[in-house]
Amino acid sequence: MRRAHSSRAARRGVGLGLAALAATSATGCGIALGEDTLALDYWLWDANQLLPYQHCVDAFEEENPDIEVRISQYGFDDYWMKLTAGFVAGTAPDVFTDHLSRYPEYVQRELLLDLDALEATAAVDAEEFHDGLADLWVGEDGGWYGMPKDFDTVAIFYNEQMLADAGLTPADLEDLDWNPDDGGSFEEIVARLTVDSDGNRGDEEDFDPDDVAVYGLASQGSGGTSGQTMWSWTAGSTGWRFTDADVWGQEYNFDDPRLHDSLEWLFGFVDKGYLASYEEVGGDANAQQQLGSEQAAMSTDGSWMLNSYTRLDGVDVGIARLPAGPAGHPVSMYNGLADSISADTDHPEEAARFVAFLGSETCQNIVGDAAVVLPARPESTERAIEAFGERGIDVAPFTDLVEAGHTMFYPVTDQFGSIDALMTPAMDEIYIGGRDAETLADLNERVNAMLE
Amino acid sequence: MSAVENPAPAPTSSGAHRLRPKRAVGRRDDTRLALLFILPALVGLLLFYFWPLVRGIWLSFTSWDILTPARFVGLANYQEMISDPVFWNAVRVTLLYVVINIGIQTVVALVLAVLMQRLSRSIVLRSLVLTPFLVSNVVAALVFLWILDFQLGIGNHFLEWLGVGRVGFFTTEAWVIPTIALVNVWRHMGYTALLLFAGLQAIPGNLYEAARVDGASEIRQFFTITLPLLRPILGLVLIISVIGSFQVFDTVAVTTGGGPVDASRVLQLYIYDNAFGQFNFGYAAALSVAMLVILMVVTVLQYRVTRAGQTDLN
Structure with missing residues (x-):
């Protein structure tokens, strides 16, 4: 019906603008614009990536004059609703940018096309991306539902001036470690960077944890179910993993004491005065703002935030590697975004040509050169590292862990929406101090029941 | 209609034949015309009220994620609801909100209405009282979110200056519902006061004159004349306010999202979370039906207790 509508418009010789207008009002995708041109809609949520992807689209349209691509960008929350x-x-x-936490439910409802079943995307060699990135997007049915576009990891952003004021140097942040018993060298650094209203530091006797001016660590609230940038690195570096398999696990491990100990240790910083309380920051805590307003000295955050931190006005920001945990090395969550093709599309093969291009060296290099995110192809990642380096930003703390294999995947399972609705309030409650982390064992049974 | 209001003269033997058919045709025409006028409203009523209600009740017996066809599950959603602690928490939180919100709002609005009537005839003053109602709920909520922010809010800086210390208005379990209730009292009190003010106009002024002659104080007049005679209007205002209060959503959605933990997860927000967060539209429909039943019970009780439909003026 959609195709008939727009074809009629074209046959009647109605101008391109009218056809496009009809297209936007009557349909959302796959519009024939004229005899030889059709339009594809492409959605993404990160405003920072809009420009490099527009350059990708320009390059694609040059190579494919029969296809016009229209990009739309919506904020993350609105994006999924729309x-x-x-x-x-x-x-x-x-075509749209997809997230690991969302695509399993789309696959289950047959809303995505299998890239292996389309000529252009089937020709792409999954081995060309960083190890494991393409595998994240292979469904339980063996279909391939996302062309890797970038990856992200976690590292420490810190205020260089505050570090110097504390008598520390960037070298002191190298080879940090932590453990749930005494907190290790990481806790010592966090304590040192914490300052109360009278200027006493967190490691000094007169320090008042109830009257803190600068927190050693910025708060992101509890971090919710995945704790991606807040707590996942703590439990991950004890050897804990979210589920019983890298992807498509059938059981979650929220009942593991290693997770409980990690959460109790990290959230225990609130009582020690090193981390802002929920009362202070609420449920929508913004770590970058805390660093920007000099209310916090350090923040564990994702590589997609590189530009947001390094462009903070009046704050010189350095980057350090995550501390090693009881497993003997640091572990970062390793998340990858990808482009998926909607089963709704009227032009699957043309959409596949576009998606293949988005995953190509040409487009990935454009994104890499823009120094916004870390692209999924190793050679494009190198270009991004170089581009960031030209701006004086060393992103090695983000990329080293991938090279060393010290990463864990974002949980890819069914029912993530329902699991999140159950787990996030519980995590918040642990952060507030109203619940013991051990009680997650009870919730784990309910979570696993959802997967049965 | 005309037959009742304007009795026709006694028909003559010849006129009887002419008049009767004419009057019968006239009635039919009137009915058709009336139906024609009613039709748009009737279509609207059926399409936008009756059909969604029936469909909502039907959906409450299904499992539906809107992306795949609804599947009939019988009473499963209702069984789940009964054993769902978050639902019961949402009922408790909503009732707490309604009690605080309506309790304070009604008293403040009543005082404002009486003051407007007894002390001032100024249109400017009456308009000023109404201005918070002209601000959108979301804007009002966001303004208060910033005013009362723990770190940056001017409200908390003021409290600190007073020596009281900062308060986590939106971030502590004890404060979050009273705070949201008070934000909405601020926004709705002018509107409620205006409705009550209109009710006060219907009370005959000679009653107050007589009371004054008898030496009754303003407070005595309020409790013996104003309050009893305002009861029907007060009852209706309460019914409307309580229904609106039960439906609180936007203020919570933009300030706390239901937190801390579930301390402000009111029923409407829980319905929204299930429908648009988890795409459990069947369960969300069951929650909506539960809310409908709660509101019906509360409204009938209020109507009976306040005798909102009866006046004492006669």
């Missing part, structure tokens, strides 16, 4: 509404109304974009 996407679902699009699927319901049959107006979802042809």
Whole structure:
């Protein structure tokens, strides 16, 4: 019906603008614009990536004059709502940036096309991306549902001036370690960087934990179910993993004492005065703002935040590696985004050509050169490292862990939405101090029951 | 209609034949015309009220994620609801909100209405009282979120200056519902006061004159004349306010999102979370039906207790 509508418009010789208008009002994807041109809709959520991807689109259109690509960018929360509404109304974009926490449910409902079943994408060699990135997007049915576009890891951003004021140097942040018993050298650094209103530091006797001016560590609240940038690195470096398999696990491990000990240790910083309380920062805590307003000295955050931190006005920000845990080395969550093709598309093969291009060296290099995120292809990642380096930013703390294999994947399972609704309030409660981390064992049974 | 209001003269033998058919045709025409006028409203009523209600009740017996067809599950959603601690917490939190919000709002609005009537005839003053109602709920909520922010809010800086210390208005379990309730008292009190003010106009002024002659104080007049005679309007205002209060959503959604933990997860927000967060539209529909039942019970009780439909003026 959509195709008939737009074809009629084209046959009647209605101008391109009218056809596009009809297309946007009647349909969301795959519009024939004229005899030889059709339009594809492409959605993404990160405003920082809009420009490099527009350059990718320009390069794609140059190579494919029969296809026009229209990019739309929506904020992360609106993005998923609009996407679902699009699927319901049959107006979802042809191609869209997808997230590991969302795609399993789309696959289950047959809303995505298998890239292996389309000529252009099937020709892409998954081995060309960083190890494991393409595997994250292979569904339980063996279909391939996302073309890797970038990856992200976690490291420490810190205020260089505050570090110097504490009598520390960047070298002191190298080879940090932590453990749930005495906190290790990481806790010592956090304590040193914490300052109360009278200027006493967290490692000094007169320090008042109830009257803190600068927290050693910025708060992101509890971090919720995945704790991606807040707590996942603590439990991960004890050897703990979210589920019983890298992807498509059938059981979560929220009942593991290693997780409980890690959470109790990290959230225990609140009582020690090293980390802001929930009362102070609420449920929507913004770590970058805390560093920017000099209310916190350090923050563990993701590589996609590189530009946001390094462009903070009046604050010189350095980057350090995560501390090693009881496992003997640091562990970062390793998350990868990808582009998926909607089953709603009227032009699957053309969409596949575009998606293959998004994963190509040409597009990935464009994104790498823009120094916004770390692209999924190793050679493009090198270009990003170089581009960041030209701006004086050393991103090795983010990339080293990938090379060393010290990463763990974002949990890829069914029912993540329902699991998140159950787990996030519980994590918040632990952060507030109203619940023992051990009680997660009870919730783990309910979570695993959802996966049965 | 005309037959009742304007009795026709006694028909003559010849006129009887002419009049009767004419009057019968006239009634039919009136009915058709009336139906024609009613039709748009009737279509709207059926399409936008009756159909969604029936469909909502039907959906409450299904499992539906909007992306795949709804599946009939019988009473499963209701069984789940009964054993769902978050639902019961949402009921408790919503009731707490309604009691605080309506309790304070009604008293403040009543005082404002009486003051407007007894002390001032100024249109400017009456308009000023109404201005918070002209601000959108979301804007009002965001303004208060910043005013009362723990770190940056001017409200907390003021409290600190007073020596009281900062308060986590939106971030502590004890304060979050009273705070949200008070934000909405601020926003709605002018509107409620205006409704009550309109009710006060219907009370005959000679009653107050007589009371004054008898030496009754302003407070005595309020409790013996104003309050009893305002009861029907007060009852209706309460019914409308309580229904609106039960439906609190936007203020919570933009300030706390239901937190800390579930301390402000009111029923409407829980319905929204299930529908648009987890795409459990069937369960969300069951929660909505539960809310409908709660509101019906509360409204009937209020109507009976306040005798909102009866006036004492006669």
